[in-house]
Amino acid sequence: MSTSPRKKLYIQEVSVRDGFQIEPRFVPTEQKIELINALSHTGLAKIEVTSFTSPKAIPNLADAEAVMSQIDRVEGVLYAALVPNVRGCERALACNVDEINLFMSASHTHNLANLRMTQAQSLEQFRQVVDYIDGRAAINASLSTAFGCPFDGEVPEATVLDLVQRYIDMGIQAVSLCDTTGVANPAQVARLCNAVKQRWPDLVLTAHFHDTRAMGLPNVLAALQAGVDRFDASLGGLGGCPFAPGASGNVCTEDMVHMLDAMGYDTGVDLPRLLEISRLLPEIVGHDVPGQVAKAGPYTRRYPVPDAVRNI
Amino acid sequence: MSTSPRKKLYIQEVSVRDGFQIEPRFVPTEQKIELINALSHTGLAKIEVTSFTSPKAIPNLADAEAVMSQIDRVEGVLYAALVPNVRGCERALACNVDEINLFMSASHTHNLANLRMTQAQSLEQFRQVVDYIDGRAAINASLSTAFGCPFDGEVPEATVLDLVQRYIDMGIQAVSLCDTTGVANPAQVARLCNAVKQRWPDLVLTAHFHDTRAMGLPNVLAALQAGVDRFDASLGGLGGCPFAPGASGNVCTEDMVHMLDAMGYDTGVDLPRLLEISRLLPEIVGHDVPGQVAKAGPYTRRYPVPDAVRNI
Numbered sequence: 001m002s003t004s005p006r007k008k009l010y011i012q013e014v015s016v017r018d019g020f021q022i023e024p025r026f027v028p029t030e031q032k033i034e035l036i037n038a039l040s041h042t043g044l045a046k047i048e049v050t051s052f053t054s055p056k057a058i059p060n061l062a063d064a065e066a067v068m069s070q071i072d073r074v075e076g077v078l079y080a081a082l083v084p085n086v087r088g089c090e091r092a093l094a095c096n097v098d099e100i101n102l103f104m105s106a107s108h109t110h111n112l113a114n115l116r117m118t119q120a121q122s123l124e125q126f127r128q129v130v131d132y133i134d135g136r137a138a139i140n141a142s143l144s145t146a147f148g149c150p151f152d153g154e155v156p157e158a159t160v161l162d163l164v165q166r167y168i169d170m171g172i173q174a175v176s177l178c179d180t181t182g183v184a185n186p187a188q189v190a191r192l193c194n195a196v197k198q199r200w201p202d203l204v205l206t207a208h209f210h211d212t213r214a215m216g217l218p219n220v221l222a223a224l225q226a227g228v229d230r231f232d233a234s235l236g237g238l239g240g241c242p243f244a245p246g247a248s249g250n251v252c253t254e255d256m257v258h259m260l261d262a263m264g265y266d267t268g269v270d271l272p273r274l275l276e277i278s279r280l281l282p283e284i285v286g287h288d289v290p291g292q293v294a295k296a297g298p299y300t301r302r303y304p305v306p307d308a309v310r311n312i
Numbered sequence: 313m314s315t316s317p318r319k320k321l322y323i324q325e326v327s328v329r330d331g332f333q334i335e336p337r338f339v340p341t342e343q344k345i346e347l348i349n350a351l352s353h354t355g356l357a358k359i360e361v362t363s364f365t366s367p368k369a370i371p372n373l374a375d376a377e378a379v380m381s382q383i384d385r386v387e388g389v390l391y392a393a394l395v396p397n398v399r400g401c402e403r404a405l406a407c408n409v410d411e412i413n414l415f416m417s418a419s420h421t422h423n424l425a426n427l428r429m430t431q432a433q434s435l436e437q438f439r440q441v442v443d444y445i446d447g448r449a450a451i452n453a454s455l456s457t458a459f460g461c462p463f464d465g466e467v468p469e470a471t472v473l474d475l476v477q478r479y480i481d482m483g484i485q486a487v488s489l490c491d492t493t494g495v496a497n498p499a500q501v502a503r504l505c506n507a508v509k510q511r512w513p514d515l516v517l518t519a520h521f522h523d524t525r526a527m528g529l530p531n532v533l534a535a536l537q538a539g540v541d542r543f544d545a546s547l548g549g550l551g552g553c554p555f556a557p558g559a560s561g562n563v564c565t566e567d568m569v570h571m572l573d574a575m576g577y578d579t580g581v582d583l584p585r586l587l588e589i590s591r592l593l594p595e596i597v598g599h600d601v602p603g604q605v606a607k608a609g610p611y612t613r614r615y616p617v618p619d620a621v622r623n624i
Contacts, residue, residue, distance in 0.1 A: 109617050112621035113620075113621050116620075116621065148611065150615045151615055151616075153612070153614055182611075183611035184611075185571055185574035186533055186571070187574070187576060188574070188575075211604070212604065212608045213567065213571075213604050213605050213608050213610070213611055214564065214567040214570075214603075214605065215571050217526055217527065217529065217530045218530050218532075218533050218571060221498055221530050221533055241608075246607040255525065258526075259497055259498070259525075259526070259530060262497035262499070262500070262527075263498060263499035291526075292524065292560055293525050293526065295558040295559045296524045296553075296558075296559035298525070299460060299494075299495035299497065301462070302462065302463065302465055303462045303463055304463075305421050305425070305463050306425050308425075309424035
């Protein structure tokens with residue numbers, strides 16, 4: 001295992017978008033803003049703030065404009081938003097978003113189910129958005145179901161590489177490979193990430209994993225070993241997948257940072273502060289969250305020596 | 313990442329010992345026996361059946377004799393028991409146990425707290441047990457807190473290597489490195505396992521991890537890459553650590569097998585059967601268990617195409 005001590009990594013927070021969008025109850029705008037402001041001071045590289053999509057489609061993020069315009073903008077943090085089309089892009093730019101995150105699926109049926117469009121139509125929309133933005137914001141393009149699809153099953157590596165090529169042909173320089181439903185395994189992650197890194201060494205590549213089947217952090221490890229240095233994660237492990245009720249959500253930010261810190265990587269993130277913020281989540285969302293380190297404390301935690309053995 | 317397709321791995325089940333011993337309520341003897349009998353037919357290499365310790369110390373395993381004598385003995389499965397001393401060894405041998413698992417801690421204070429003995433006293437007991445057994449059962453020796461101690465903190469690698477050397481000097485040929493309280497990280501696991509494999513290439517080495525801080529499966533991956541091929545795990549992720557209430561338990565057997573299968577390893581384990589058995593656990597122990605794959609289904613699970621998109 002190559003551990004590259006103190007290698008710089010970029011931790012990208014998605015809880016307030018990927019997490020909150022599927023919460024059973026609406027998180028009040030004020031609470032969203034407070035949470036994002038707190039997260040802004042932890043050393044995260046990017047925060048995906050919200051999604052400029054139809055409020056009917058995602059009622060929990062109906063306050064996209066309010067949140068994006070009212071949060072503090074801390075230097076060094078990139079404030080991103082998910083955007084499905086030119087209309088969403090217009091709304092996001094009006095709020096002075098730093099980065100637009102476009103998305104489509106690597107598999108036919110998931111794209112239809114999630115976006116009501118064929119993949120060709122999605123690519124056409126990508127082109128329109130890229131033209132529309134015309135340099136006014138950074139662009140990242142996410143590829144959902146890049147490691148497998150709940151409807152179509154296996155997604156050939158060639159399909160993923162072809163779609164990344166199409167992104168790059170449009171001038172997109174930052175891509176996220178997303179394991180949307182938590183089906184990726186570390187061997188597969190190593191293969192795909194190595195293939196992408198080999199073909200496009202200068203691509204800004206993000207790995208986005210879900211812990212649905214307990215492979216979230218193992219996949220982070222595999223991507224890391226393949227040279228990936230940017231990771232999406234969600235505070236408390238919020239998020240999840242409508243296809244796996246009861247299962248875990250996205251990779252948990254503080255658990256990921258804790259592991260990477262312990263391994264000697266430079267995440268730039270203040271773990272104690274992140275843990276403090278994470279411990280507010282159960283009250284914000286009204287239920288327990290999957291994150292482990294917030295419950296167990298970091299590996300450096302010490303316990304008092306039991307009295308019974310003090311004098312043995 | 314070296315994935316060594318179809319490399320044979322040995323999966324060793326500890327739920328009925330490491331898991332049940334800390335359950336808040338006693339699991340009836342009959343249910344233990346039924347569970348072990350079911351597990352015996354899944355392809356597991358070893359089952360740690362019980363612990364021949366004082367019923368006062370671990371009331372949940374007070375039925376050690378009954379369980380060990382009444383379970384079916386399926387060929388190809390090694391039936392082991394944890395044993396603290398000669399008296400426990402006598403009891404275990406009377407029940408025709410295949411393997412005795414001895415244990416002590418790599419750290420001073422944990423050994424005192426757990427065994428009310430110094431490490432020197434523990435090593436002396438090991439010697440007595442080895443002499444007493446005199447070849448009538450196989451012997452494995454476990455080293456608790458090999459990756460860190462909740463009282464003493466860091467455990468130097470040299471201490472671990474020295475203790476393994478002492479085991480080997482007594483004639484012990486099988487050793488488990490145990491991350492008793494879930495503090496190990498993958499870089500550390502890689503270092504320690506590589507050091508042990510390099511110094512004693514023929515040692516039968518088991519890695520025993522807890523998922524207390526979400527590093528269970530990442531650590532399995534790291535140990536695997538260091539050449540370890542034997543892993544302890546606990547059905548449903550039962551088990552845990554008295555120091556981290558609310559946190560996850562041992563590495564979950566079915567989640568581990570699912571990941572290793574998906575990566576192309578030969579675990580020998582029938583995953584669908586294991587999942588069926590795991591789904592009985594919440595009723596047996598009276599609470600939800602941490603395992604993810606039993607909830608989400610394996611990565612190969614497919615969902616019907618939504619009607620709304622069938623004709624797009």
